[in-house]
Amino acid sequence: MYNAELLTIGTEILQGEILNTNARFLSEKLAEIGVGVKWHTTIGDNPERIRQAFQTALQRADIVVTTGGLGPTADDITKECVCQVLGLELVEDALQMRRIEDFFRTRGIPMGETNRKQALVPQGSTVLYNPNGTAPGCWIVCGEKRAALLPGPPREMCAMFMEQLKPLLQPFSSGVILSHYVRTFGLGESRMAELAESYLDLQNPTVAPYANDGESYLRVTALAASAREAEDLCKPVIAKLRELLGEYVYAIDQTLEETLFRLLKKHGLTVGIAESCTGGGIAAKLTEFAGASAVFGLGVVAYSNDAKQTLLGVRPKTLADHGAVSPHCAAEMAQGIRKLAGSDIGLSVTGIAGPTGDGTNKPVGLIYLSVADGVDTQTMRCETGRGDRQYNRTIAVKQALHLLLQVVLRREEKEESKQ
């Protein structure tokens, strides 16, 4: 497999003013055609460091792709530096010069002398046409190695890569790389990795563990000559991982909310949502999808106890005896919203998001969730052990979506067993 280094040139990135979205885009596209990006390097508009970084990259990588520094201003010096390293001349490209002159003529803008330097390209290089700007890119053959110089503005860079550079990279493609995600819930990353340990050393497909905000997942990535063959490599491994992780796996690829939305829709189930500490976050997640109205009609953010009583019918005695953050209150909220929304299922969350407590001895990060489906009401307790308000709200939303998902899955099983 050929490998590549991405060289990002631009002081604004080193100063943290903008994210390096170019490196992400190129990494993704190169992975898709089976070129392995092994290094990202970012330097500023400094000739010495640019030459140094380009030299290093050319030594260790088969393909070097630079972005930035092709503009008209004095600090755009990528071409100059690359030519110095490779011992090449910069020569004017007549076609590019005409393009630049036309660009300014058609816009009636006076063309600055500095723009002429944009028409200069390394001698013997293949000029890459810029559909969205004046700066041409170029493709340079350096013995066994290859170097591509692309402009910095993402709109120009992405278009030039897709239309001009990608075809030139085909000979270096080692096939198709394809990934699937085995998504789990309620399992720590390390525990998941232990259960799947025997698969983490596979070569093709590879299996790698990841985690974020209470969710853990395994990425299964295969390299093959065709997408079909890559799929065939992934399938058996995914099946085995499903077996190993059992109940913890809630979906392949699809996120928690996608999975839930799809299932609710499939079974024609509607849900009403009563939220306290999540403040509307659950309803917001479920309505991210077009056609959400098929599964969701009404949500209530009952932040005050008053709202919990008058709208959701939580009994004053419940609040007096157990407080708003209690399994009893959660259950009554779920039953209440189900009635109010006239939905098949009622989902509720009440908790202490923090950073400070609710004046009782209940810990910050304590969350109660409940689902009522008319037959029975299931309530769950969860404690994050953290004071981070945003984190606690995020976890509460995910726990709620997951609890609802479990209930819907059990209904599905029952129905199937009936048949």
Next chain:
Amino acid sequence: MYNAELLTIGTEILQGEILNTNARFLSEKLAEIGVGVKWHTTIGDNPERIRQAFQTALQRADIVVTTGGLGPTADDITKECVCQVLGLELVEDALQMRRIEDFFRTRGIPMGETNRKQALVPQGSTVLYNPNGTAPGCWIVCGEKRAALLPGPPREMCAMFMEQLKPLLQPFSSGVILSHYVRTFGLGESRMAELAESYLDLQNPTVAPYANDGESYLRVTALAASAREAEDLCKPVIAKLRELLGEYVYAIDQTLEETLFRLLKKHGLTVGIAESCTGGGIAAKLTEFAGASAVFGLGVVAYSNDAKQTLLGVRPKTLADHGAVSPHCAAEMAQGIRKLAGSDIGLSVTGIAGPTGDGTNKPVGLIYLSVADGVDTQTMRCETGRGDRQYNRTIAVKQALHLLLQVVLRREEKEESKQ
């Protein structure tokens, strides 16, 4: 000025799965204390390349900050590689071990054996406490140079940097770099830049235009020996920019929701929120802050027409004659939620988030917002002209917060004029 290199360790970044937000955050923070980041380097979870990259970084930079590879799984090897380069042993830190054990106990999650390796730290290094996770970081003195090892998950990394590493970097600071943000709403970035043009060439403070999702702001950044002096440099420029941008400026530094929350609290005003297309996103924003219950008690996500009628008292005739996405419906929703919540103010949003229309000839991205305060009801129309559901929902939330902010500001003016 001391310089630094950021070493990002993680295959997921080289494969383009995630953006390198850590490098951006650290670059910005280091710039603020006058440490110049000269290199970003990203490599995968590969021992040889990690050792190689760390060695190179230590040679050319005064301070090396690594992120990632401190997790519990087998491919987390940053500490091991760094120790090999520096010839240090990894030793168990008793305190960290206890933290990790407690972390799993409180959550009732089984602790994996591999988690124990997270308690290992390079001998003689200063352990950096992780407020948001189990992986400790560390600070290593290497002769004249310094190396800091931080975890990869942004929430853990950012908190550890701010609380633990930043103080250790003070001796390397070449001064204080301080930024303020002049936040505007309803003004395009280019128009804002035009209005502020004469200030964009300033050297100290510098003034730079930014924009995201319908908001535009100017960053004013000054470098001085002390925060006090930096403030003195910013102040007159900010005052001038306020003058130039006038009404469009809604706050210095504070976000829309922060500004609104602060003002509502200051005036003891409560708000009820009725949402349709935003699906709870407005309530979620307003409840991001501790003590939100002082200004917010009830929100209703009235997604279905039925909910709009039964709960908010929108008249069937209104829906029949004008549809749910109309100024009439928005107004009745605002008035309805105000009554239902018993709040001083009612805020409502109804619109077509897309990607497809609502079956009428109304355009996708059409949004109506309304605020009712008992005296009068103000309704506003906005059209994004886009089919992007997520974008339309984001804009709708911001427009709603901004409309409410304007109403509250006018009430403030009236009261002050009375006095």
